[in-house]
Amino acid sequence: MFNQLLINGIIAGAIYALVASGFSLIYSVCKFVHFAHGAVIAFSSYFLYLLFSMLGLNFGFSVVLSIIFASILGFLIDKIVYKELRKRKASNTILLIASVALLIFFESLILILFGADVKTIGYIKISKGIEILKAIITPLQIVIIIVSIILLILLFLFMKKTKLGKAMRAVADNKEVAEVVGISAEKIYSWSFIIGSLIAGIAGILVGLEQNLEPTMGTNLMIKGFTAAIIGGVGSVPGSILGSFLLGLVENFGIWFLPSGYKDAIAFIILFIFLLFRPQGILGIKK
């Protein structure tokens, strides 16, 4: 039974991690809360639905296109909305409000384009999962866990080893000094949106396959993804992924002992504990 709870926690954590990592990447570089990240995830799910379920394209091809689409959408959001606001010297609070507005805008757009009823992609037939160490898990859930662990490693290497990653860290650390040494902050902002939204695209596809598509799915995913990112340390991408797994595990073990209605309460108590005693999160650096 312990194994099954562990697996359930890891699956939940992996889904939170997919949401939190892209969000956290954008936050660490641009220093504002990009709530519309949830809308990018939802849009990529619906885009896959459009290509695969409605137009009947090849599944692999649809997946690749959806991820590219999400990436472009993120880039355009930054270019058309945030960049213009930054030009006008908008504060981070203004950007945050703009991101909430974008989230609502995109959700309404999905509602108009696709309707309010639930959509399913229906690529995977529902059947009993595989038994590993007395715990049951479906192949898709294994893929979700593996993808989120690979993302953790890749993002870590990307930030530490590549030139772009180093530039991102430089901008994240001190924008003015980075610009003095010749790094264009605007360019780095664009890149962080492209890469962050690419991860959102992957998240949208996996979540869309595991759950259903609803216009408000982005908001629901963001609530837990945001909580996980704060717990892990919102400026740190690996931290946000660790925070996600911690949250998933605590929720699932918690309701084993407490009544199951307390699931969300457990998540937010953890959040409060971190905000009070370790506001910088698991891997965040105290400033």
Place this chain on the structure above:
Amino acid sequence: MNKTTQIIIGIIVAIIILGGIWYGLSRKSTTLTTKEPIKIGVMLPLSGKNALNGQYIQQAIILAQEEINQNGGINGKKLEIIFEDDQCDPKVGATIAQKLINVDKVPLVLGPWCSSVALAVAPTFENSKTIMIAEVITPKLTTAGDYIFRVQPTGAFYMKTLAEEVVKTLGIKKAGVMYIGNDYGASVKDAFVKEFENNGGTVVDVEQYMDKQTDFKTELIKISQKNPQAILLASYAQDAGLILKQAKELGINVQFLGVPALENKDLIKIAGEAAEGLIYPYHFNFENPNENVQKFVSSYTSKFGHQPDGFAVLMYDGTYIAAKILEKCNSDTECMKNELYNNTFKGVTEIKFDSNGDPLLPINLKTIKNGQFVPYEK
């Protein structure tokens, strides 16, 4: 702006005002020459998330209205219906209720469909002695007053049949419950637990989940540890679909029981084969060979291009009930109230109101077979 433009605008405004007055007067005079129609109000969610449900019911009411008017109306007067959109919002509902009572002065209102709106407006209608025939499931409306009726049975009424049948015909003695954490879920759960235990069964575990939740794996594992023979889902179609899917993935093999709200295409869309064999109580069977049923289904389908749902059926009958009591009592609501309590109304279904204004409808079990909602056969 020079003087000429001002004069021209002034003339245009004057013409529009005069035209409006003339139009208003002429409309009134034409209706006065024939007999004045009988007006009733309707409150439904016609926009927002629940718009589709509201639309089906509205269509059923329009169909009934047309049939009534074609057959000579009510004592030779036409039945006129004022449709109002309550958006499933109690605040909007309260304003509409005031308008229907004070401006339109209707003796009778059909709807609301949303429990929260019904609970908010029921005292207003009760105090003004206006008949309200709602279509909601919440048990709290039962005691709302003498002028408050409904065509849909309460959650408790459905659960009574379900619990009895499950114990007697399926021989299930141990059951678990999963319910959504709101007024609806909690009231259905309470009703089931009470009825199931009255029939000699034991409820081994009750698990609550929150609205918008999508992961039910640990809840399912927890409930299946207690070895229930059946699990009741007091849910909406979307959550129930995910629960059935995840139960199948986890290899949990028990009899699932449901509620009327699960007769919804979304359930089949989400759960697919995992929905097969679900048993739930329902107030209507579309395959019933009864002449009235088939006549309603075919005329509704040919008029609107899609099949009616179980809510549309009940409000279609509700409209006929309204016409029948209006025919007998004109606008005397005291008389209408007594008529409602003392008669059995035969339409597509057969509705008899109990002393609380709740309908005593025959409830039967249905199940899902090959992706279709069909009557359950032992």
